[in-house]
Amino acid sequence: MTTVMERPAAQPDAAPPPPRPRRRISLSGASLLKAAVLAVLLLIVGLPLWQLVYGAFHTGDPFAPGEFTLNNFATLFTAPNVGELARNTLVFAFASTILAVAIGSVLAWLVTRTDLPWARAWEVMTLAPILIPALIITVAWSILLSNRTGLLNEFVLDPILHIRFDVYSLPGMIFVQSVSMIPLVLILMAAAFRRVDPDIEHAARVAGANRPRAFAIALGVVRPALLTSTLVVLVVGLESIEVPLIFGTPAQVEVLSGDIYRALRIESPTRWGPASAMSVTLVLMVLVMFAIYTLMTRHQHRYVTLTGRGRSGARLELGPLRWFAFVGYAGFTVVTLVLPLLAVVYASLIPYVGRPKLSVLATATLDNYTNLANNTVLVRATENSLKLAFFGAIAALLFCLLVVVLSLRATSPLTKVNDSFALIPLAIPRIALAPAFLWAFLSLPYGLGVGLYGSLTLMGIAYLVMYLPIGTRQLSSQLVQITPELEHASRVSGAGPWKTVWHITVPLLAPALTGAFFLAFVSFFREFSVSALLYQTGSEVFSVAMFGMIANGDTTGVAALSVVFVIALAVLLGLGFGLLRFATRSRRAVAA
């Protein structure tokens, strides 16, 4: 049977004893394709994970077979700084997570469920930084809050409060990390709040609750989303290296992710074994959190009755708190978006970052911008990133589409396996994924993978793996909205499975595909953690080149680059929204 739209269920073994074995029915194009997808997933997800564990328990490096050993873990856990490393890693990840989830949830509630003025505009402004490389935000905060030269320290904190806040410290790292994770929390929580019956808060108010208590009720209703956001952000806190490398290393506050980077990238000879042991430890930490999460969301079905409604109904009136909330949100936006942007614009126009004085404005220059064009590494890296983002996003989307169409329209035990494989990368921190990839491809037989070492292709595959869980979920949530009858109608009309996917499924998914493409493009372009470990000379990407400039102390150059990036992004977004509108123009909802 070759139909791509075969019904779910339909397990031949479960049928009453068939008179004859069904030969041709199981050996078909669809089954072969599913097997091929599984083979690819085994190669790009299964093998790296296996090699990571293998490497952690063996001596030597990926080029040579080693012997079994527990030394890598022994070294890690008996190191003199292991207590401090563990403490810093956990405090950094948990504290920034708690801050980000607390602030992000309040903001999400304000913009989705209350009559906060300008709610839509605030939401867009809070979300915008998610498109910007984290390095830009990090540099902006170093310009604003470094101990000696920070603008905020010099012009606000010191003159008014007589304190100086040093961002090069654990509290500083926590602050910047949480600010950079708030947009992610907002996306997840706003989506959850929008699905909840608009009368939940009204019912609470009628029952005698004041407004903060009404918020607490709404938060209880979206508890599953709250837990999901916490988990997602916690993993980001564990896997990020931007903040630990830029603020942590100079302040000698080391965390696990930064240590993995050092073991593989800075120290010589490369410490493959310890890096793998640290990566495995990180994966285990994430798995423990997943287990706790699963335990806590066991009773999630209790909440499902609340989904399905939305939109209609009046938002909660904040009353006297309305303008208080407005001013608060405005203040938040000024601090987290406007000030960093002004800081990079300021730094991009001055010759060097020193103790800020007003007289420095007299020496304003555009040299930082003109120098960018002469930076050959940067130009090459930008080209590389554009190539990777464009072709990588297309490849990633096509692969996700294949996985999703097979799993939703030709369900079989095999597609269930494929689905679970596509979700595995969710549990692998990016910083651990990179060494896993190196191990896997360097150890392929006959040196098949050595040619890929340090290549853009390898990075593209790594990007694809990281994007798999997001992409498959995004597309499948759209595809389940499309009744299979639309595809059946096409088959009955004489179209084969591929023609049906091409003429019916893909056009119906067009808006989702366009959105997913832009998301993939932007997230591939801004990627840093994995690229920083996989690149070689010639295959630098945008964020890596930017990090190189930061490492060389060229803060003003990075600031100029950031300004150029933000402007380019704004143009791209304008084009993107135009395209999205074009794609949805001809699409009309069918009355059910």
Place this chain on the structure above:
Amino acid sequence: MMQGSDMDIRPMAAPVLSASAIPGASSPVPSQPAPTPAPGSRPGAGGTPALRVSEVTRAYRGQVAVDRASFDVLPGEVVTLLGPSGCGKSTLLRSIAGIDRLDGGEIAIGGKTVASHASSLMLPPEKRDVGMVFQSYALWPHMTIQANVEYPLRRRGISAKDRRRRAQDALASVHLSGLEKRYPGELSGGQQQRVSLARAIVGDPKILLMDEPLSNLDAQLRDAMRVEIKRVQLERHLSVVYVTHDQQEALALSDRIIVMRTGHILQEGHPEQIYTNPASAYAARFLGASNELSGVLVGNDQVRLPDGSLLTCTPTGAVHGDRVTVVFRPSAVRLSEPGQVDAAGDPHTDELVMTVEQSAFLGTGYEVELRLSTGELITAATADPPPGQQVAVTVRPAYAYAVES
């Protein structure tokens, strides 16, 4: 077997049935003439059937959805699969279309085998030459009406000029000319239904499959669409398998009705035959006989109820043993004042005295709820209000069926 002669209790919503028709005993060939007989539109009795379903079985996870179902559809014939949801009728239809597979049996369309479990043959839907109208209409929202209707022709590689002509022709036959440039979302439910029908017939399929096509329409529109579907079917001499759970639709549209229950075919026959002579309590119930009284069979055609009174009825099928259930429609119940005598001066032998529980005026008549002295409730549909609180109840023997309990 007794043949009913009082045709006044037949449902009035059966416009295409001729009132003078006399159902054949068991012939699958419909015997009544079509209301608008077009030349050559009569189902032919000989030749290759448009569809042959033999011993088809389908199971999901060990649950049998269709169990050895067999039937033929002759060219130009409308066969309805009638039954409640979950009886396997839609599964059977999907197996014919090729959207679902078989776990046993064989399907042939126009004499060509398209699916056979024994020889592991399973032609995909696109190779079966069928047309299908889906319950949800399944119009493609990203294509215009024109593009939707042309699609089956496009996939068959027909030239643009012919495509346009045939699509226009199909749209004209469902009275939708002039809407070609619109999108499905801009049309009403009834119009979408017509587009769906046009798309299903545009390629002149060997068999047209319709899966509860009227269930998403409101009552008025449903009656109009039903007449429309019948007209198009006659005009184009289409062979149709029609799936529904609505007895009115089935009676009005079909040349033959197949009553299904939990995957089995219970009864097959001409609409009037099924209506007047149901083979089981289940079939009778499904065709509107909502009253049931249990009793003991006395002789061949009388049932003694628990209160001792006798009810004359029509025995149906093979009744083994003497415990039976009498089923009858509300419209078969007559009410009169108790204690009356008939023309010969004798009291009614099978007079049941019942208490009126409730009487509701419905416009066309009265719906009366009655209670037997032993407590059972029945419903009567009468033209006049009940003559008193205590009434004598007679049930027309021709429309009361004794079936196995």
